[in-house]
Amino acid sequence: MKDRPIGVFDSGVGGLTVVKQLMKEMPNEDIIYFGDTARVPYGTKSESTIRKFSIENVLFLLNFNVKLIIIACNTSSAIGLPFLSKFFSVPIIGVIKPGAKAAIRATRNGRIGVIGTNATITSGAYEQEVRSINPRIKVFSRSCPLFVPLAEEGWANDGIVEAAAKKYLSGFKEKGIDTVILGCTHYPLLKKAIGKALGKTVKLVDSAEETAREAKNLLEECGAKYPGKRTGRTKFYVSDAPEKFMDVAKKFLGKDVKAAEQVKDV
Amino acid sequence: MKDRPIGVFDSGVGGLTVVKQLMKEMPNEDIIYFGDTARVPYGTKSESTIRKFSIENVLFLLNFNVKLIIIACNTSSAIGLPFLSKFFSVPIIGVIKPGAKAAIRATRNGRIGVIGTNATITSGAYEQEVRSINPRIKVFSRSCPLFVPLAEEGWANDGIVEAAAKKYLSGFKEKGIDTVILGCTHYPLLKKAIGKALGKTVKLVDSAEETAREAKNLLEECGAKYPGKRTGRTKFYVSDAPEKFMDVAKKFLGKDVKAAEQVKDV
Numbered sequence: 001m002k003d004r005p006i007g008v009f010d011s012g013v014g015g016l017t018v019v020k021q022l023m024k025e026m027p028n029e030d031i032i033y034f035g036d037t038a039r040v041p042y043g044t045k046s047e048s049t050i051r052k053f054s055i056e057n058v059l060f061l062l063n064f065n066v067k068l069i070i071i072a073c074n075t076s077s078a079i080g081l082p083f084l085s086k087f088f089s090v091p092i093i094g095v096i097k098p099g100a101k102a103a104i105r106a107t108r109n110g111r112i113g114v115i116g117t118n119a120t121i122t123s124g125a126y127e128q129e130v131r132s133i134n135p136r137i138k139v140f141s142r143s144c145p146l147f148v149p150l151a152e153e154g155w156a157n158d159g160i161v162e163a164a165a166k167k168y169l170s171g172f173k174e175k176g177i178d179t180v181i182l183g184c185t186h187y188p189l190l191k192k193a194i195g196k197a198l199g200k201t202v203k204l205v206d207s208a209e210e211t212a213r214e215a216k217n218l219l220e221e222c223g224a225k226y227p228g229k230r231t232g233r234t235k236f237y238v239s240d241a242p243e244k245f246m247d248v249a250k251k252f253l254g255k256d257v258k259a260a261e262q263v264k265d266v
Numbered sequence: 267m268k269d270r271p272i273g274v275f276d277s278g279v280g281g282l283t284v285v286k287q288l289m290k291e292m293p294n295e296d297i298i299y300f301g302d303t304a305r306v307p308y309g310t311k312s313e314s315t316i317r318k319f320s321i322e323n324v325l326f327l328l329n330f331n332v333k334l335i336i337i338a339c340n341t342s343s344a345i346g347l348p349f350l351s352k353f354f355s356v357p358i359i360g361v362i363k364p365g366a367k368a369a370i371r372a373t374r375n376g377r378i379g380v381i382g383t384n385a386t387i388t389s390g391a392y393e394q395e396v397r398s399i400n401p402r403i404k405v406f407s408r409s410c411p412l413f414v415p416l417a418e419e420g421w422a423n424d425g426i427v428e429a430a431a432k433k434y435l436s437g438f439k440e441k442g443i444d445t446v447i448l449g450c451t452h453y454p455l456l457k458k459a460i461g462k463a464l465g466k467t468v469k470l471v472d473s474a475e476e477t478a479r480e481a482k483n484l485l486e487e488c489g490a491k492y493p494g495k496r497t498g499r500t501k502f503y504v505s506d507a508p509e510k511f512m513d514v515a516k517k518f519l520g521k522d523v524k525a526a527e528q529v530k531d532v
Contacts, residue, residue, distance in 0.1 A: 037311075038305065038311060038315045039304065039305050040310075044418075045303075045304060045507075046506050046507030046509070046510065047507075048507055049505075049506045049507065145415065145418075145419055146412075146415055146416070146419055146421075148415075149411065149412055149414075149415040150412070152310075152411075153411055153412055155412075158433075159429065160426060160429050160430055160433065163425065163426050163429065164426055167424075167426065239315075240311050240312050240315045241311075241312030241313075241314055241315065243312070244312065
């Protein structure tokens with residue numbers, strides 16, 4: 001059990017921000033990453049399709065005998081996690097609960113904003129999670145569908161991103177929010193423009209660090225953490241051709257991905 | 267043969283602009299439309315994945331015993347058509363050749379611009395097509411990856427679209443281009459902003475009308491056109507949940523889509 005790998009999946013590359021934190025938190029664990037780059041994005045698709053893709057991704061990772069699955073995608077966590085946990089016996093965690101916890105710790109005035117894809121925001125997953133931990137906190141949410149293509153276009157520090165951020169987030173200013181959850185793994189790339197649109201006093205929370213900590217706690221609790229000293233290996237699988245993935249992976253992972261294998265049929 | 271339907275596929279909704287012109291050109295023909303809304307977009311994916319999806323779409327349409335297949339998607343036409351024509355015996359046409367022909371007719375100074383997705387522009391399909399018809403015409407191309415999400419966000423007449431159009435197209439102005447091919451079925455929705463960025467004297471060409479005419483000519487040539495008087499029926503199939511497709515279809519088709527059926531496994 002202890003030397004089995006941790007499985008991580010995402011609709012594309014964004015989930016690598018979680019892998020980065022996992023490597024920091026548990027450098028001796030092996031990781032299998034799957035990015036569904038042939039069918040990305042998930043955030044604009046319907047619940048039934050996101051559920052179908054999520055099941056297929058779990059089944060793919062189970063081929064590697066993983067001891068834990070981390071859904072490193074907000075959309076798939078919001079829509080898929082509740083029923084995946086029911087279907088499969090392997091422990092599965094998502095990024096919503098860790099993100100909500102981090103935001104609750106960060107807020108001073110109990111007013112939290114959430115931004116994400118259409119599917120994540122429509123699901124209401126963050127509101128439900130925050131409410132179940134502390135029902136007195138007020139949550140305001142807004143979908144920002146253009147942030148993913150803008151981040152992928154590499155226009156992070158362009159006036160166009162700032163204009164889009166202003167358009168999406170102007171409503172948050174009047175609400176007196178002091179903390180905003182970046183509810184999509186692409187959004188940290190646009191932190192500067194989002195921060196500018198919200199104002200300096202608003203804290204931005206991304207769930208990657210907290211998710212890695214939750215994974216560690218869970219493995220320790222069930223005695224499944226690798227105990228020895230070694231450098232864990234990470235293998236990357238994608239559904240589209242690997243070249244583009246390897247190109248952009250550096251932005252998210254903070255280091256080069258030397259090889260990624262294409263999976264024909266997920 | 268004559269009463270068999272025409273098959274049309276696209277990565278999503280954009281191909282409905284072609285269906286609209288087909289209905290105008292040949293109102294007595296039956297049409298089967300397939301939009302691959304669960305895997306949209308194609309334009310950011312690799313050639314091998316676009317080819318795989320295109321084959322699957324053709325195989326799906328063949329279930330309906332179609333007499334002609336129209337690839338109403340620029341990306342799939344650019345990447346998929348050359349080998350689909352080799353693999354399958356059913357006649358298959360795309361939107362690239364009709365678009366190139368229309369642009370060649372429209373240009374006065376022999377300087378044509380092409381805009382499209384990453385995959386379409388990288389393929390060089392429009393340049394090759396124009397060159398094979400008239401090698402003296404100069405073609406300049408530019409991919410505009412944000413235009414599809416901008417059109418889908420419904421920000422067609424927003425300053426942000428104008429800023430993006432200016433950023434993408436400023437290089438075209440110096441080239442003395444007098445005609446630009448809208449090499450993606452989404453782009454006609456952004457005609458106003460694109461026209462503003464290029465200047466009034468530049469003609470914008472979209473290939474939907476010309477494609478419908480080519481389809482009609484082809485059916486007449488092989489004696490497969492439906493000869494009688496009737497109102498043709500159009501059936502819509504999609505791979506994601508049909509609700510969103512039906513919502514946005516009106517923008518592209520110019521009228522309501524009353525029903526669309528979800529296909530589970532394309």
